[in-house]
Amino acid sequence: MRKFAMSALVAASLVLPGLGHAQTKTITIGFTTSETGKLNADSKPQLLGFELWRDQVNAAGGIKVGNDHYKVALKYYDDQSSAGRVQQLYSRLILQDNADFLFSPYSSGLTATAAVVSEQFGKIMITTGAAEGKTYKLGNKDLFQLYTPADKYLKSALDVIKAKDPNAKIALVYSNDGFSTAVAKGAAAAAKRMGLNIVFDESYASDTTDFGPIINKIVSSGATVLIGGGHYADGSTLARQLYDKKAKLGFISLLVAPDIPKFADLGKAAFGVTVPSQWEPSVTYKPDFGPTPAGFTKAFEAKYHSRPGYHAAGGYAAGLVLQHAIEQAGTIKQAAVAKALNHMNAMTFYGRIHFATGVADHGLQIGHDMVLAQWQKGANGKLTSQVVWPTAAQTASILYPLKKFAQ
Structure with missing residues (x-):
């Protein structure tokens, strides 16, 4: 009988959180990246920016959400620079991987395809590496663009x-x-x-x-x-x-x-x-939150041994802007985070970030030069x-x- 009881306690310890320890919480951000295909060279620096932001956030204890801290997990797949794969994979990220938020793929074309899926399921997607403006003029509600528009x-x-x-x-x-x-x-x-x-x-x-x-x-x-x-x-x-x-x-x-x-x-x-x-290491913006341009550049060079361009800066900024909106909202609920993004008008190392909020062009970037x-x-x-x-x-x-x- 005693042997059975001990076995039950051991089994329970594998399922239940340890007493006296806070349960680890995670925010999963899903996206695709062009690890292969014609957009590989452009997409790679953006991915490095995402990863640098994740590593710094997690090293600092995670994103503060109310009284909790959430570690960041990035879940991504190779879209092979193919729109067909983007549609399939963003559905998978939402339905199977349970991504809490989304980043866009690289390029306006692939982002437009991903947006069809993200809007269908009401998931916030921070778009970077995607400057074409027409995607934000279709009545979409949950897209937020970081790049200065293409025109x-x-x-x-x-x-x-x-x-x-x-x-x-x-x-x-x-x-x-x-x-x-x-x-x-x-x-x-x-x-x-x-x-x-x-x-x-x-x-x-x-x-x-x-x-x-x-x-x-x-x-x-x-x-x-x-x-x-x-x-x-x-x-x-x-x-x-x-x-x-x-x-x-x-x-x-x-x-x-x-x-x-x-x-x-x-x-x-x-x-x-x-x-x-969209950005250069020598700019001298004074950010309202996050690193300075010099601080970001130094961290990027230390990690990757190369100088960052605007694709990398845009990737990092996507994470930084989402993090700030979550912290301002004090929750990871989509509606509250979207509201924080809609109200954002702030200077970052990457430049000013301010989104259009009208029905005709919601999410279009109107602050960045x-x-x-x-x-x-x-x-x-x-x-x-x-x-x-x-x-x-x-x-x-x-x-x-x-x-x-x-x-």
Whole structure:
């Protein structure tokens, strides 16, 4: 009898929380990431940002929710850069993995697919790496965007052209994916309002590897500057082939690709190329909560031995903003956290975060501003990314016009 009683106590100890010890609580955040596929290079830094935030939160004891602390668990799958897998996997994250909150995949296209699922189940999704604005104009209630919307992406590049050479002939060349197309349409409209001259406007397939025919058209158009691009694979290839074919342009601004650190591996082809950036390590925002820009940069470099770009910063900021909303709400209930997000208007290391709350554009980011960065030679002769616009934020003067073939 005594042996049976002891066995029962042992069995019970495996099921019930230990007496005198608080039960461990966990918040599960679900998402997909492109560990494989064409979006891998862009998606990877975002994942590193998520993971750095999780590690720091857990090392500090977790997210404070009322009198409790919750550790963060990240549950994610490889979406293989495929919309079909995103729809399947976000359903799995909600229905099988019981994710409490969601982060978006990388890219506007994949995020739009994930949003169909998250909205169906009423799950808050913090979107990062997803700038296209139309997803937030469909009556969605639980999406909250961190990136400056796509139609404003190339505004800083156009400001430079207007200030430096208002008579420039502009080539607008861009990937035909949803994000890049939205950026290009916004840029074309802005250029018209600013009195700037677009002499060539053409999209290309996102998997293009030979830009020769397009570059020939750019040269024939008489364009003196080029803006556009898409993601890393196509953008880096376009930059390299522009240099190889000696397309003598005075200014080049490409989306996404030049903000990935390995873009510098292109060497002379990377020199002088600019990128509209959601964030750069040199910004000097004074945050209302969370780390300073320098603090985030130092922590990222210590953990990953590389300098963070805006994809990594956006990943970390997604976690930071969600954490702050949960702490402000004092609960993990969706409605209360959504209310805290709707009321947020705060400065972070990543910049100001403020969401539209109207029915027509709920969740659209309306507080965050962008900067323009350029690859220049540092004192050691190696390429380094410098903030060159606006002038109030610059760490170096912009190189304009660009004399790439003298390098």
